[in-house]
Each structure stands twice: as C-alpha cells, then as structure tokens.
Amino acid sequence: xxxxxxxxxxxxxxxxxxxxxxxxxxxxxxxxxxxxxxxxxxxxxxxxxxxxxxxxxxxxxxxxxxxxxxxxxxxxxxxxxxxxxxxxxxxxxxxxxxxxxxxxxxxxxxxxxxxxx
Amino acid sequence: xxxxxxxxxxxxxxxxxxxxxxxxxxxxxxxxxxxxxxxxxxxxxxxxxxxxxxxxxxxxxxxxxxxxxxxxxxxxxxxxxxxxxxxxxxxxxxxxxxxxxxxxxxxxxxxxxxxxxxxxxxxxxxxxxxxxxxxxxxxxxxxxxxxxxxxxxxxxxxxxxxxxxxxxxxxxxxxxxxxxxxxxxxxxxxxxxxxxxxxxxxxxxxxxxxxxxxxxxxxxxxxxxxxxxxxxxxxxxxxxxxxxxx
Numbered sequence: 596x597x598x599x600x601x602x603x604x605x606x607x608x609x610x611x612x613x614x615x616x617x618x619x620x621x622x623x624x625x626x627x628x629x630x631x632x633x634x635x636x637x638x639x640x641x642x643x644x645x646x647x648x649x650x651x652x653x654x655x656x657x658x659x660x661x662x663x664x665x666x667x668x669x670x671x672x673x674x675x676x677x678x679x680x681x682x683x684x685x686x687x688x689x690x691x692x693x694x695x696x697x698x699x700x701x702x703x704x705x706x707x708x709x710x711x712x
Numbered sequence: 713x714x715x716x717x718x719x720x721x722x723x724x725x726x727x728x729x730x731x732x733x734x735x736x737x738x739x740x741x742x743x744x745x746x747x748x749x750x751x752x753x754x755x756x757x758x759x760x761x762x763x764x765x766x767x768x769x770x771x772x773x774x775x776x777x778x779x780x781x782x783x784x785x786x787x788x789x790x791x792x793x794x795x796x797x798x799x800x801x802x803x804x805x806x807x808x809x810x811x812x813x814x815x816x817x818x819x820x821x822x823x824x825x826x827x828x829x830x831x832x833x834x835x836x837x838x839x840x841x842x843x844x845x846x847x848x849x850x851x852x853x854x855x856x857x858x859x860x861x862x863x864x865x866x867x868x869x870x871x872x873x874x875x876x877x878x879x880x881x882x883x884x885x886x887x888x889x890x891x892x893x894x895x896x897x898x899x900x901x902x903x904x905x906x907x908x909x910x911x912x913x914x915x916x917x918x919x920x921x922x923x924x925x926x927x928x929x930x931x932x933x934x935x936x937x938x939x940x941x942x943x944x945x946x947x948x949x950x951x952x953x954x955x956x957x958x
Contacts, residue, residue: 669945
C-alpha cells in the first residue's frame, strides 16, 4: 500500500506534463492523421493522383504515427523509465520482423501457384 | 563505532541491483503493461495471418465495395463513412479516458465519474455501430465460412473479375471465404475486448462512486483500466487500416 502511494507521488511529479491542453493536442493530431487517410482513400486514389500501391505504405506509416501518439502520450509510455519502455518496445520489434518474413513467404505462395498452374 | 561490512552485505542502491524498483511503476500497472504486450501478440498473430493470406491471393474483395453502406441511411455509395464514424467514436472515448486519468491525478472524484461515464457511453456507441455493421454484412451473405451464394452478387465485391468474366473464379471464391472468416474473427475479437473494457470501466466507475479510491488515496486504478482502454483503441487503429484502407 505505502509503496503504491510513493509510486503515485513520484509519478505525479513526472506527469505534470500531460495537461488537458496536451491531451486535446494529441487528439487533434490523431483526428488530423485519420482525415489525411480519408482524403487519400476517398479522393486521391479514386482520381488516380496516387496509385494504390503507393497509398498502402503511406497508410501504414500514418498508422504507425497514430500508434506512437496513442502509446507515448495516452498510455504515458514516453514518461516511464527507459527499462519499461524497452521491455514493451523491443518485443514489438520482433513482431515487425515476423510480419516481414511471413508476407515475403506469402508472396512466394503466389509465385508457387503460378508455377503449379 | 562502525562495523566493517563485507562487500556482499552492503545495501544495494542501484535500480538493477535490487535497491529500488527499476521500472518505478506500481505492480498492478506493470502487470497491465505485460498483459497488454501478450494481448498485442495475440492480435498480431491474427493480423499477420490476415496479411499473409491476403498477400498469397491474387484477388481480394475491395474494401470500398464491401463497406459502402451507412446502416439505416444509405444502402451504398458511401465507402468508409460509417467506419470513419466508428473510428471517431473510439478515439473520442480514448480522450475522455485520459481526461479521467488526468482528473484522477487531481483527486477530483466528480470529474473522474463524469469522464468515465462518457467513456462508457463511447464504448457502447462503438459496440452498437459494430453490431449494425455486422448485421449489414450478414444480410449481404457474409458470415463465418459463408459468402453471398449468388455469383454475380459476389462479383460486385471485387474491383475487377479475373479474365474479365462476369462471375468470380475459384480463387476469388476462396479469397472471399478467407476475407469473411478473418473479418468476423478479428473484428469480433476486438469487439470482445471493447465489451470487456466497457464492463471493467463500469466496475471501476461504481468503485469511484463508492469512494474506494478516495479511501485508498490514489486513483491509480483509473490509469490501469485506462491503459487497457487505450490498447483497445490502438488495436482498432490497425484493424481500421488493414481492413478498410489497404
């Protein structure tokens, strides 16, 4: 119990930075990024200004930006100790590795299907 | 008079030597982080199987053809509008959650309750929208291991049909099946998380009203459920991108 209270106090001092203004700022960033995604999906791609295969990596990059803002500010991870940040982020990096390996593998399935047909 | 202390008996002070907590977070909050990490693995495995199945298919149902209705208003012609609303609701409820956490730091019970109730309403609104979305897709013939039986109807969900034909060919039928299964499994698993999140939020709000955290002297519990709620929002950001945009 007492350890919880001390932890909270230490914590309060560190987190003064997450004020109401800051929260709304992050919200508008998230909303703005989502709007950009909609503009790309509803206007730029149908009109042929951006090709579909170029839009996809843009969506993914924008999504990663949104993920960063949610995790760093809403979930306060940015203000935690480096040890905790690493404990959460490093395993996620392995997932990205797995994604790259498996999408590459599934591309090979397409090639294989062509060969078999 | 000082007593000689051998080096091994000296009190350790460093964070990684056992002197103090290296992460400097309360136990429950740290465990919530590790639970969320494991939950992230589960969602990743689902989304990775979605990605690799989709990449292995030459054709895939086009998102703006499948999701182009606003239930109750428009039957077709409004791609992404309804899911945009759902995304907005979820991001909004994430904001009210951080505001509850912020009010908790100031020990303002009244404000915590207000923001928590708004968060719960947001959660219910999202679940309602998802129910409408599922009902609409189900009425079109999509369900687990079920796709529209009429081939021409099924063909409407693809950007172009293989070989310029009128009806989808075998591999498009396969990909439509894969799409239906993955869509309902992944959004269903996410919706289940939203549902449990809402239940947890309700329990915590009742606790706040009963003064549990006031007696405890800290609203740290709000932060822990907040982490879970933001995680649900985070997963939706990815589901939205990979099902509706890409």
